[in-house]
Amino acid sequence: MRSFLQIKIKGRGFWYVCAMFVMGIVITCCSIQNFSVVQPDTAVVGSNVDFKVHFKFSNIFASRTENFVFGFLVPKGWDAAHNTKISYTSSAGNGNLVLMPGTTLEPQGNGLNWPAAMKKKFGIGGNLIDDMEWVVYQSDVGFPLSNGEAITADLTISVKVGADGNNTLCKLGYVIAESYDGLHDPDGFLDGGEKYEYYAETVTSCFQLTGGPGDVVDFCNPQLSSYDPPKTLDNDFFTITYDGNVATTPLNNAAAVYLCATGNTSDGKSITVCEQTAKTKLTQTAAGSNRYKITLWPHQFFGLSDAQTLTNMTYYITDASGSTKVGYGNTTAPFVYTFKCK
Amino acid sequence: MKQLYKQTKTKWLLLFFAAMAFASCKVEHLTPAKESVKDISGDWVVISATRNGTDLMSLIDFSQFKLSFKDGKYTLVNRLPFLVSKDGAYSLDDPQYPFKISFTATGSPAVATAFTYPIVNGVRQLTLTFSPGCPNNTYVYTFKKAN
Numbered sequence: 001m002r003s004f005l006q007i008k009i010k011g012r013g014f015w016y017v018c019a020m021f022v023m024g025i026v027i028t029c030c031s032i033q034n035f036s037v038v039q040p041d042t043a044v045v046g047s048n049v050d051f052k053v054h055f056k057f058s059n060i061f062a063s064r065t066e067n068f069v070f071g072f073l074v075p076k077g078w079d080a081a082h083n084t085k086i087s088y089t090s091s092a093g094n095g096n097l098v099l100m101p102g103t104t105l106e107p108q109g110n111g112l113n114w115p116a117a118m119k120k121k122f123g124i125g126g127n128l129i130d131d132m133e134w135v136v137y138q139s140d141v142g143f144p145l146s147n148g149e150a151i152t153a154d155l156t157i158s159v160k161v162g163a164d165g166n167n168t169l170c171k172l173g174y175v176i177a178e179s180y181d182g183l184h185d186p187d188g189f190l191d192g193g194e195k196y197e198y199y200a201e202t203v204t205s206c207f208q209l210t211g212g213p214g215d216v217v218d219f220c221n222p223q224l225s226s227y228d229p230p231k232t233l234d235n236d237f238f239t240i241t242y243d244g245n246v247a248t249t250p251l252n253n254a255a256a257v258y259l260c261a262t263g264n265t266s267d268g269k270s271i272t273v274c275e276q277t278a279k280t281k282l283t284q285t286a287a288g289s290n291r292y293k294i295t296l297w298p299h300q301f302f303g304l305s306d307a308q309t310l311t312n313m314t315y316y317i318t319d320a321s322g323s324t325k326v327g328y329g330n331t332t333a334p335f336v337y338t339f340k341c342k
Numbered sequence: 343m344k345q346l347y348k349q350t351k352t353k354w355l356l357l358f359f360a361a362m363a364f365a366s367c368k369v370e371h372l373t374p375a376k377e378s379v380k381d382i383s384g385d386w387v388v389i390s391a392t393r394n395g396t397d398l399m400s401l402i403d404f405s406q407f408k409l410s411f412k413d414g415k416y417t418l419v420n421r422l423p424f425l426v427s428k429d430g431a432y433s434l435d436d437p438q439y440p441f442k443i444s445f446t447a448t449g450s451p452a453v454a455t456a457f458t459y460p461i462v463n464g465v466r467q468l469t470l471t472f473s474p475g476c477p478n479n480t481y482v483y484t485f486k487k488a489n
Contacts, residue, residue: 229393
């Protein structure tokens with residue numbers, strides 16, 4: 001039976017073969033399959049926790065030697081680069097992952113190194129506080145891969161979690177790639193669209209640390225009060241945001257909100273600034289947004305002497321009368337912020 | 343004999359022209375214009391300020407803050423978080439091509455920071471990068487001379 005489409009293409013067979021070849025490369029080159037992560041939901045601050053990653057790497061197109069690359073998104077306070085050991089078992093051999101040198105550039109990163117390229121491509125994995133970092137590792141040896149070869153591998157990531165002592169809730173991120181192609185992404189979708197990224201990325205649901213001496217730091221859930229930068233000393237400019245949309249509080253519909261704070265100094269003094277004036281007034285970020293901000297220089301705000309430093313501050317958000325107060329988690333307990341860099 | 347005389351004359355003429363040709367070349371000694379010494383003395387006010395890339399000008403009142411350089415000393419007027427917290431002495435690493443400025447607050451060790459001194463729209467600016475609190479928080483202040 002003849003086709004209704006009477007298109008005559010010279011060398012039809014040749015072009016047909018070419019098209020199949022190109023599609024074959026695009027769809028199958030260097031894909032990572034069966035990517036899965038096993039992690040506990042909770043852990044105790046300071047304990048050693050094992051995270052497991054499994055994947056299968058298929059190399060179809062070219063034969064070359066490549067290192068596996070593993071990116072781990074964690075809170076900066078964990079200092080993961082110093083508190084993590086990663087071993088692998090694979091169908092091509094066993095060994096350890098080593099930290100990627102900071103001078104190694106990500107092949108698709110236009111001059112960015114691996115951690116910077118991962119941050120640019122994947123951000124902070126849906127966490128709400130920009131105090132996460134990508135820590136990047138590679139296999140201690142390169143694997144000579146031939147066309148058509150596939151390797152299955154299992155990583156055991158052993159981390160001493162919560163080096164900063166904080167009771168943290170965060171979403172951890174995992175990326176598998178290889179050293180030659182890097183974060184190559186022909187279709188521009190992070191995950192999905194056409195499934196031919198040369199890497200695989202996943203972010204898990206919220207992981208919780210408990211039992212630590214530090215503050216509660218929640219990267220997962222919107223907070224009534226949040227900070228920018230997340231880590232400061234009293235000689236930084238410090239922005240406190242109050243988000244009235246997070247919960248229904250006694251301050252709903254307040255015409256203006258104010259900061260009522262007590263600073264605790266390293267020499268054991270407590271200095272309270274609880275007034276409803278221009279000094280303590282939070283500015284609404286946009287009309288009707290119900291989000292308010294104040295940026296202060298704590299050293300000056302609490303009137304410290306040159307020799308004094310702040311260790312922490314406790315505070316409430318109040319209305320113009322000062323009688324209606326909102327504290328941590330919409331309770332009567334104050335918010336607590338500790339001044340520290342790690 | 344006449345022939346010989348003619349040959350000698352030609353030789354002398356050739357020598358003469360060669361000498362003239364050499365003499366016409368003159369070594370010229372160029373003296374490059376001397377780079378001016380960068381004088382930053384005077385009062386400087388903040389025209390732009392960022393913290394980790396976020397604009398601070400709309401959040402903080404910088405209008406009262408002044409940095410004043412005079413005779414190797416600096417003073418901070420209505421001080422805000424800055425590289426140093428007390429008055430003291432300053433110096434540039436190279437008076438003609440400065441890349442670093444160091445501040446020595448009275449009774450403290452010197453702190454140096456990268457320093458740029460561009461001319462923008464005909465006005466000298468002074469841009470300093472520093473971390474007054476946590477080392478991870480980077481502030482960039484750009485100053486211009488107060489009128």
